[in-house]
Amino acid sequence: MNATLSRRPLRRFWGWGVACEHLTQEESARIGMMVQMLGGQITDRTEPQVSDFTLPAPRIAPPAALAAMFSDTPLDRLNHALGKSYADLARMWLRQVPHVPDWVAYPDDEQAVIDILDWASRHNVAVIPYGGGSSVCGGVEAAVGSSYAAAVSLDMERLNRVLEVDPTSRAARIQAGALGPELEAQLKPHGYTLRHYPQSFEFSTLGGWIVTRAGGHYATLMTHIDDLVESTRMVTPSGVCASRRLPASGAGPSQDRMVLGSEGTLGVVTEAWMRLQERPRYRANASVRFTDYKQGVQCVRALAQSGLYPSNCRLLDPMETVFSGVGDGSAAVMVLGFESADHPMNEWMRRALEVVRDHGGSYDAESVERSMRDDGGEEHRSGTAGAWRQAFLRMPYWRDPAVGNGLIMDTFETATTWDRFEAFYKGVRKDVAQAVQQATGHPAFVSCRFTHIYPDGPAPYFTIAALGSAQGDVASALAAWREIKQAANEAVIKHGGTITHHHAVGRDHRPGYEQETPPLYRQMLQAAKATVDPQGILNPGVLIDPRDRQVGITGALGRT
Amino acid sequence: MNATLSRRPLRRFWGWGVACEHLTQEESARIGMMVQMLGGQITDRTEPQVSDFTLPAPRIAPPAALAAMFSDTPLDRLNHALGKSYADLARMWLRQVPHVPDWVAYPDDEQAVIDILDWASRHNVAVIPYGGGSSVCGGVEAAVGSSYAAAVSLDMERLNRVLEVDPTSRAARIQAGALGPELEAQLKPHGYTLRHYPQSFEFSTLGGWIVTRAGGHYATLMTHIDDLVESTRMVTPSGVCASRRLPASGAGPSQDRMVLGSEGTLGVVTEAWMRLQERPRYRANASVRFTDYKQGVQCVRALAQSGLYPSNCRLLDPMETVFSGVGDGSAAVMVLGFESADHPMNEWMRRALEVVRDHGGSYDAESVERSMRDDGGEEHRSGTAGAWRQAFLRMPYWRDPAVGNGLIMDTFETATTWDRFEAFYKGVRKDVAQAVQQATGHPAFVSCRFTHIYPDGPAPYFTIAALGSAQGDVASALAAWREIKQAANEAVIKHGGTITHHHAVGRDHRPGYEQETPPLYRQMLQAAKATVDPQGILNPGVLIDPRDRQVGITGALGRT
Incomplete structure (x- = not known):
């Protein structure tokens, strides 16, 4: 029942994390308190088991030459059936998983990706690039409608290597299937880090970050993965679309910027040259309280417009301090941090604290001093910033x-x-x-x-x-x-x-996306997609109108 | 002969600047010396006159309702016949201007732009968005081939107003036809500046900057106009394509990033919300000499990777110092500057100079100190930075x-x-x-x-x-x-x-562009263009393959 072609530690198919890891007693107690606080009660529910689900037989056989990379085990299919949104978890608890992929493909290399898309195009098979599967907006659900012969979830886990490091330009060529910890572990011996830490860091991939324009570590400047991309390589059903490695260019609308945010609808990113960072050697951290939230907002605005570019500047409203365990709801808290591999950030923090005081913020001066003395290591790990990050x-x-x-x-x-x-x-x-x-x-x-x-x-x-x-x-x-x-x-x-x-x-934000963008622009995207994916096999229903809207694309929102 | 519908000071149709402005004697002498140095000699040549050119009659009449905005005077047509590349100037001196637009249109407002594109689409008339006409790559030449009924140059000079200023978000809604000095003059009373200074600042427009991804003032961070764009509004032959005003978004491939670099092939930008800066109050400037150019390069790299983000960091190789009059060719010179409206930049400069010394750079410490004492005003205006900027x-x-x-x-x-x-x-x-x-x-x-x-x-x-x-x-x-x-x-x-x-x-870089980008991506762009410009009337031959390649698009490079 639990067979898988995956070579990674077994994921919990119905929730977050790896299957063998469990909550601490303290965490369980805390959740119990929260449920009670909201008026509910914790009861012992049986966690979903693979055997709870009856899956339809795969509708099509994979090509013989690629068959070894295809899995139809219930565990693999369930593990790729949904993302990790609230609705995805709820449906797992309900044992209601309406759109299980027929197969999960684990390509060995880029040529296999090409071959799979080629086969899928010829056989009317929808392909859903899975990334790390951490989508919270229906981006990886095989809700493709009945006009396709089958649906395959494409898991890039075997393309997870750092292929090249260029220390002069501080960049690396990295395969798109690498999870956050995998690529960081490979960069570490070179003294570098990508320093991109979305909340899903452990369970999301470089390729997923790129096509969803993931937000990372930095509160200012390099906020999105976009800013770290030097070039991309994407396999489409019509061929490979690779960009030149460049620090910048003004030659036409940027090709990489078309890939960024394409959410698997244009092609499958196989690798990218990424800009790296040196590990920070200097830090300065402060935890600031604002009894008046509005003043906190104004302070953050002033900091955002100051040109100081803090690496961390997260304002939590009073309620949020409770959720993340860094406050009691009586005040807003700003987690403020500077970091550098090149120079002490004391002067940056000194000026930022002037701005803070001008806006009525209060902080423990001694702890700020301490964070600068030991380069912020301790405060970074165990202070408010550390507590916040842990939560x-x-x-x-x-x-x-x-x-x-x-x-x-x-x-x-x-x-x-x-x-x-x-x-x-x-x-x-x-x-x-x-x-x-x-x-x-x-x-x-x-x-x-x-x-x-x-x-x-x-x-x-x-x-x-x-x-x-x-x-x-x-x-x-x-x-x-x-x-x-x-x-x-x-x-x-x-x-x-x-x-x-x-x-x-994904699917869940499409109604809003369609209000936010003019129809003309979406038609331009559709036309671009039709060029590289003429059969419309790639992630139908996500981002761009599916080719056959009548068929009914039912995702988490139950939207037809 | 010199009639024009333009309301601006008369431009020199065959060269740079306004018609009534002339070089100083000192400048003339310097040019004489340079020509002699290269082995030539200055002779008194008769400058091109409008009467030197015999223009073909316009091939089509503008629509009656819009006729008042259309000009076919020889001066207007010549002024919009070419950009300002070397080849454009040379062809003017040779009195060889092969592709003069039939008409120049000066729309009064956005509705007029819509009407003109509508009329042009229906009558197979090519439309060339002119911006400020400072293109140096054949971006505004009416070299559209013979398959069009006529060609119209679209001059947006009447849409040159700052419409709205939002001091809270530090942004302004600005019409695309505004020249650099026009928009800066309107922002100044509000205490803001766009701080985008391309070399063509006096004679280029916001719309032109946006669609060509112009490079501006800042040597780091906000290097391109891209980084200053909050939202855009573009008229296409198929309708208006406007984006929502946002500080950032991760919703699909960015719409604004499709407009950026589109070079007038997708539509005509009519206005944009732009991010503004406060005028700098603090400066720190240094002029650094490197006897070894390689060391200078390594120093700049270290600064680029330091996280100090100098606003100015221009390394001139020894020969370049001669051209711009800030050196004698015996050393490379780095013009280094920091600026801020929020805080003194002394600490930033102090660390940067450590990096400079580590790489064998030398500088006058007293002059750096002075630049920080008087906030860089004097050094900024009259020191090496000032001399360099003037040149x-x-x-x-x-x-x-x-x-x-x-x-x-x-x-x-x-x-x-x-x-x-x-x-x-x-x-x-x-x-x-x-x-x-x-x-x-x-x-x-x-x-x-x-x-x-x-x-x-x-x-x-x-x-x-x-x-x-x-x-x-x-x-x-x-x-x-x-x-x-x-x-x-x-x-x-x-x-x-x-x-x-x-x-x-433009036209002149298309051969290189076609080597740099994969055909698939250019096909995506073409498909996007076909969506908004189905008749292919917008700037044919620029950036994207013209609809009829056989017809022959002859620009400055004489490429067919």
Whole structure:
């Protein structure tokens, strides 16, 4: 039952993390408290087992020459059936997985990717590039409609090597299937790091980051993976589309920028030259309290416009400090950090703290001093920044049991300009809270933090926690979630944000994406796609209108 | 003869600048010396006059409702016949202007742009968006072939207003036809600046900057206009394509990034929300000498990778110091500057000078100190940085008489990674010098400076000066230039650069562009274009293959 062609540690197909890893007692207790706080109760639910699912037989046989790279074991198929959104977890708890891929393909090399796309094009088989499978917007679900002969999930895990390092230009050629820890481990002996740490770091790939325009470590400047890409190599059904390795170019609309955000609809990225960083040797960290959230916002704006470019500048609203365990809800907290491999950041922090004081922020001067004395190592690891980061990385683990107990835990993220932010913050929280109340009959906890900041606006990231069903009924929680997600999408667009700052469009954000972009532009994308994917086999239903809209693309939102 | 519908100060149709402005005696003497140095001699040539040219009658009448915005005066048509490349100037001196537009249209507002594109689509009229007409790669020449009923040059000068300023987000909505000085004058009362200063600043427009991905003031970070664009509004023959105002987004491949670099082939940008800067209050400047150019290069690389982000960091090779009058050719010179509206840059400069000393650079410590004491104002205006900037802005003026006397003065720019730079610098200079020797029989002066720098590579900018013909014969100089330009294009590509870092592709760089990009990607662009410009009326022959390649697109390079 548990056979797999994957060579990696076995993933938990129905949730986050690897199968053999479990929550600590402390974490379990904390989740229990949270569920109780929201009015629910923890009961012992049986975790989903592979044997709980009856999968239809694969509809088509893979080509003989490639058969060794294709798996149709239930475990492999289930592991590639969904992403990791709230709705994906809920459907796993409900044992309702409507669109399981017929096969999972693990190509050995780029030629195999070419061959698979060639075969798929000729046999009307939809191909869903899987990346690390951490999509939270329906980006990897094989919900392709019935007009395809079959659907194959393409897992690039075997293309996970760092192929070349150029220390002069500080860049490396890396295969797209490498997970975060895999590529960092290979870069480390060279003294470099990509320093791209999305929340999904452990379970997402370079290729996935590129095609979803993932957001990473840096709060300013190199906020997206976009900024770290030097060149890309993408296999399309019509051939390979590779760009030249360049630090910059002004020759026409950028080819790499067409690949960035294409979400597997144009081709499969096989490798990329990426810009690297040296490991930071100097740090300066501060944890700042604002009793007035508005002043905190103004302070972040001033910092974003100062030209100081902090590497970390995350403002947590009072509710968010509770969720991430760095506060009690009485004040907003800003986690502020500078880092450099070249020079001490004391002067940068000194000026930033002037800005902080001008805006009524308070902080422990001694701890800031200490962070600069020991180059921030200790504060970085164990101070507020460390606590925040720890919570940040563990959050997806905590969600699994919470969802199984009828909780709705979800996040959505966006960006908007500073002039609109105050009304945006108020409007979005109000609309979403109303939707939660209406859909569940229970109050919502809606919190917000900034993940990235720009001179002209922040990227706010909202977390919703609510009791979806008092009896812990996941089905009614999921039904409620559909209404809430729709309301959140609409609120973000209505109040002037983007449907996604770094989570991608996938299926779940397409309604908002279609409001945000003019039809003409989407037609241009469709025309570009038709050039490289004339049969429309690549990730149909994601980002771009599927070729046959009537057939019905049912993702998490149940949208037809 | 000199009638025009333009409301701006009359441009010199055959060269740089406004018609009533002339070189100073000192400048004239300097040009004389340069021509002599190269082995030629200055003779008094009659400058081109409108009456020297016999223009064919316009082939089609504009629509009655728009007629008041259309001009067919010889002056207007000549003023829009060519850009400002070496070949454009030479052809003006030769009175050979093969592709004069039938009409010049000056739309009053966006609706007029829509109406003009609509009329042009229906009547098979090619439309060439003119911007400020400063193209140096054949981007505004009406060389559209004979398959069109006529060609109209579209001049957006009447859409030149700053419509809105958002001080909170530090952004402004600006019409695309505004020249650099026009938009800066309107921003100044608000206390802001766009701070985008290409060499063509006086005679190029916001819209032109956007569609050619112009390079500006900042040597690091916000190097291209790309980085300053918050949203765009573009009129296409199929409708308006506007993006949402956002500080950032990860929703699909970026729409604005499709407009950036489109060079008037997809539509006409009518306005954009642009990110603004506060005027700098703090500066720190240094002029650094390197007797070893290689060490200078290594120093710039270290600075580019330091995270200090100097606003100015231009390394001039020894020959370039002569051309721009800041050295005698015995050493390379680096013009280094930091600026901020928020904080003194002393600490930044202090660390940068450590890096400089580590690489054997020398500088006048007292003058650096002074630049920081008076916030860099004086050094900025009158020191090496000031001298360099003055030469930079006047250079295009000096070229006019030089070209008329048979000199070849041309520049080309590119970008490449640091690991390749040493071989690139050597290879490109060698190939180009050989081509000059072969084409003219005279030696070439080839110099290089960095216009922008990145962690993974520099953007080198080469200047060529050579005697095209000892007798001052412009025709043979132009013939030689064609060979030299072709060799330069090929050298840049062969040695691993991009065909353009910020001058755009236009017609003259298309051969290199086609080597640099995969055919598949260009087909994607063509498909996107066909969506918004189904009749193919927009700037045919630029960037993207013209619809009818057989017809023959003859630009400056004489390429069919």
